[in-house]
Amino acid sequence: MLRGLARAAAPALRALRARGSGSWAGVPAHVVDLRSDTVTRPGPAMRRAMAEAVVGDDDYGEDPTVRELQEEAAELLGVERTLFVPTCTMANLISVMGHCRRRGSQLLLGQDSHLHVYEQGAVAQVHLLARTYGARVHLDGARLMNAAVALRVPPAHIVQHCDSVSLCFSKGLGAPAGALVGGRADFMEEAWRLRKALGGGMRQAGVLAAAALVGLADAQQVLLRDHENARQFAKGPGSGLQELASPFCSVDPSAVETNMVMVTLDGLPPAELCQRLQAVSAEEVAQTGRAVRVLLFPWTARAVRAVWHRDVSAQDTELALRKWEFVLGQLGR
Known part of the structure; x- marks a missing residue:
């Protein structure tokens, strides 16, 4: 049933990717942009x-x-x-x-x-x-x-x-x-x-x-928050990326000193991970009730870089982590 829904919704998904936001099957798509801190917008x-x-x-x-x-x-x-x-x-x-x-x-x-x-x-x-x-x-x-x-x-x-x-x-x-x-x-x-x-x-x-x-x-206040969100993503109490213990990726929380998190990949091309994090599937919506798109760039042949900034909140950080968990879970099947 889910596969049939995914096939039927494929045109909508392609349109969603092209727009970069909007909704998926009636569920508002939430975008967490971690490509760079150059994407910030004036408040x-x-x-x-x-x-x-x-x-x-x-x-x-x-x-x-x-x-x-x-x-x-x-x-x-x-x-x-x-x-x-x-x-x-x-x-x-x-x-x-x-x-x-x-x-x-x-x-x-x-x-x-x-x-x-x-x-x-x-x-x-x-x-x-x-x-x-x-x-x-x-x-x-x-x-x-x-x-x-x-x-x-x-x-x-x-x-x-x-x-x-x-x-x-x-x-x-x-x-x-x-x-x-x-x-x-x-x-x-x-x-x-x-x-x-x-x-x-x-x-x-x-x-x-x-x-x-x-x-x-407001640099002191904003940048401290960015740094904390990055650390929470890498190793939040019981819920950070490190705690997921996935064989496909690893992160060194001690290396997260500012607003950047470097994630090393094993057996997973960075471009494929970025594509999976950006895509929204029928299974994701059915399982989580959310449509979340996380934007990242491949950094090296075996790593991706996630960058926090003033437009990424603590809630966005949690949504990004849950999306990452969902994608890694799919890969582990």
Whole structure:
């Protein structure tokens, strides 16, 4: 009977996958998006701040909201000056170009690096090494605030070992766009020129800076909650992923330090797991009374990464875990 229902409902299921939400056989489909913290959406307070932002021409240095953000961020990061730019990619590129001004300059990155310094306190060691050879250190602060919250230290404590830093507002901080590059005053003069050369000079950018200010204001509270939800998913009391003891996947709860959970798979292709977690079946609806879609990306050939953010609640976390339990149960038959 269930197989017949599944076949009959196949067109509706395909439409549901295409839409990304909606309902399945009359049951509202609930989506838990764990692909990345880049999928966050501005909340009411952030939208209100954007609508009410006082603006000016930032390319002339006349936007008061941008100036407020740059001054607040400079104090937070412990640097002399910061500069607001459209993306963290541009912030990192400006930093690299600012440090490597001479032709033939060398840029040293870790293996498989995405201009990313991992959140493990290794920056200080790189800084001992860099000073020995007269090199400069740039910190890709894509998730710097997550690291600071997890380590229970001010961001400036991490940044102190670096010559420049970027800070992204469109990930865990929840802003729709924007990033900062920070460093010494002389370096920032060159950064301003490079922003202009790369097409990053903006006009009434205060509407974006206002969103970033809201994201900074509630970062501590929001990021702590994200980290706790990630830990609950990995090892909640008697109900975490580790407790499912599935032969198809494993997780190390001690490695869940921030908002990311890395799940290692055994005998199950990551793409197949992601597809199963995203799909809704007649059996699931009949068994649980719910239609839940969990969105994930394959991370490596044997792992998937789940990322928590402000749009994923404790209830969403529980629903995602129950969906994971259902899928693993099907695989174990």
